[in-house]
Amino acid sequence: MFEEASEVFDNMFKSSFPLTFIVFIPAVLILVSPLPAEAAHEFTVYRMQQYDLQGQPYGTRNAILNTEARTVEAEVLSRRCVIMRLVDFSYDKYQKALRQSAGAVVIILPQNMSSMPQDIVQQFMELEPEMLSTETIVPVYFAMEDDELLSIYTQTLTSSSSQGALSAAEVLLHTATANGFQMVTSGAQSKAMSDWAITSLEGRLTGVGGEDLPTIVVVAHYDSFGVAPWLSYGADSNGSGVSMLLELARLFSKLYTYKRTHAGYNLLFFVSGGGKFNYQGTKRWLEDNLDHTDSSLLQDNVAFVLCLDTLGNGDALHLHVSKPPKEGTPQYALLKELETVAASQYPGMKFSMVHKKINLADDMLAWEHERFGIRRLPAFTLSHLPSHRLAQRSSIMDVRPHVDIEKLSRNTKVVAEALARVIYNLTEKGASGDLHIFTEQMQVQEEHLSAMVDWLSAQPRAAQLVDKDSSVVSTLEYHVGRYLKDVKKHYIKADKRDPEFVFYDQLKQTMNAYRVKPAIFDLLLAVCIAAYLGAMYFAIQNFGMLYSIARRVTQPKVKAH
Known part of the structure; x- marks a missing residue:
């Protein structure tokens, strides 16, 4: 009987591999520990x-x-x-x-x-x-x-x-x-993303009283930056600057609506793209307006350029300049008005001027006003940061909680009051420093600032993600068009032969x-399976002998009488 069983197993091994596979697969599964469901x-x-x-x-x-x-x-x-x-x-x-x-x-x-x-x-x-x-x-x-x-x-x-x-x-x-x-x-x-376009927006309020009017330019870049583009929300840098620019546009558009408050200054608002990449949008905009056109507000009498950058927090305001303004100039007047308004209306806030020369040897410019300074336009940047090197300006950690709406509203009011005092020449007219121009229906509205900061900081605005058809550009264009006239979009693309910038996808x-x-587990498993199959084959080939040995070992001994 045992010889017949041995012969059956032997024939199964030699001629019926599928049956052998079925027989031995449970053993293989036992060797492989079951993995959790979430593989x-x-x-x-x-x-x-x-x-x-x-x-x-x-x-x-x-x-x-x-x-x-x-x-x-x-x-x-x-x-x-x-x-x-x-x-x-x-x-x-x-x-x-x-x-x-x-x-x-x-x-x-x-x-x-x-x-x-x-x-x-x-x-x-x-x-x-x-x-x-x-x-x-x-x-x-x-x-x-x-x-x-x-x-x-x-x-x-x-x-x-x-x-x-x-x-x-x-x-x-x-x-x-x-x-x-x-x-x-x-x-x-x-x-590389070929033909990627950086978009900037321009709008203006035209002054009254003649054609050769001085122009005040207000600038803020809208793009954000951080170690990862898709995580760069730029709430303070520079969502706060763009929000302030739009609020200033709203306030002065109301003043320019009425004849008795229509000032003798042109106001030009520029929302620039590519700011975090050495201000590429501003660079090309200046080239187009100063080198390639015969009619531009920038070619006329520019009183000064005020750049807004990172203004949503802090208890201080710093006016960063490349060249200290000379007494008697419009830029000197703005400096003094900022000092006056800050000291009289917000005694707890510190105001200072920070002088730093433009270093053309650096790969990156420190502030946006340096782009204008290179073209010999009087310009400065207002920020709550005392230095351009501070990490808050280029971090994925710059998220919505980093913007204090009360402080952004306070800073916006200081800038609005100082600009109005310059435009209407109120100091020479004997106006005191504690005179509030923007009150009641004309006051700075925190809810507008808050809504704009919320929207800007709810989405990444890295330059590689904001194309000309993006919702960021279209929404900014809508808000600029609500308050300003002659709204224009400016597109820039990198030169194909010698590109200033190249962006990449993925x-x-x-x-x-x-x-x-691990890979070594496959080797160990193969060894175990081979050993198991070898042992089984040996057992089947020698089934009778093994059975005899097992029988002798397990058979009870018979006592001799």
Whole structure:
């Protein structure tokens, strides 16, 4: 009987592979531990900046990712995707990943960045320019934290941290049995966006009293900037500046509606694009108005150019100038009126003038007024920041809570009152510093400022994301057209032979984290399966002998009588 059973199994092995497969598949499944149901997690990632400016490349040069996840605590990071949370992020850890030729870096950000401790926020803002200062071959991504992504990070951290304290054999066993995550992006390699247009808007209020009237230009750039374009909301820089410009346009459009308050100044409002890329929109606008046209308000008598930049917070206002204004000039009059209004109406607010010469050797201009200063137009920038180097101007941390509407309203009123005193020459007419011009129906409206800041900071406005047909441009055009006349749109494109700027795509992608076993696990599993099949084959071939041995071992002994 046993010989017949052995022969049946032997024939099954030799001639019926499907049946053999069916018989042994349960054994294989037993060897492979069942994986959790959530074998993959899909989430959105935002790539670090990639652009060229004046021929110099900046940011990450790569957009493709397909590699296993590790945390920075792992000893070997080469060709691995290094994931780290913002709360644990440091420039040293970031550089460690780059030095070890990591396959990619993914930085996990909290859902509510405004709730982060201020020291962590400040530290990261200061590191953003360092991350962008040179080109990086390694793709760098940012992701918003969720429960699944946090679980992936925790498991990867546990795996990466434990290996340093284990022996070689334990490391091998741990590597073979632990679960890992393969990080894969769905997008293609990034490429330059050809014929990308930067849009700027212009509107004016024409003065009365003759054709050769002096012109006051009010400027604010609307685009935002940060280490990742899709996360750059620019609430204070420069959502606050654009909001103030539109509120000033609303107030002075009312004054210019009535004959008795229609002043002898032309007011020109310019909402510029490409401000964060060395003020490219302003540069081309000046070239078009000064070099390529015979009729422009900029070619006439320009009293001064007032640029508005980052005005939504702080207890101080700083007037940044490249050349201190001379006494008796309109720009000197505005300086004095700002001092007077601030001191008399808001004693707790500090006002100062900051003098900094234009350094043409720098790759980037400090403030927007320097674009006008290069063309010998009297200009300055008003900001609550004492220096152009402060990190708030170019950070993904510049979100809506960073704008204090009460302080933005206060700053708007100071600027409006000072401008009105210059335009109507109220100081020479004996008006005191505590005279309030904009009151009752003509006062600055906080709800208008708040609504505009809310809208601007609700969407990323990086120059690479705002094309000529975007909702940002169309909505700004609508608001400018409500208050101003002769509204025009200006488009600029980079020169094809020697481009001033080049933008790249693939800035937002979908990433998948697949739960996988390490490659060594496949080898271990193959060895186990081979050993199992070999043992089974040996058992079947020698079934009779094995059965005899088992019978002798298990058969009860018969006592001799």
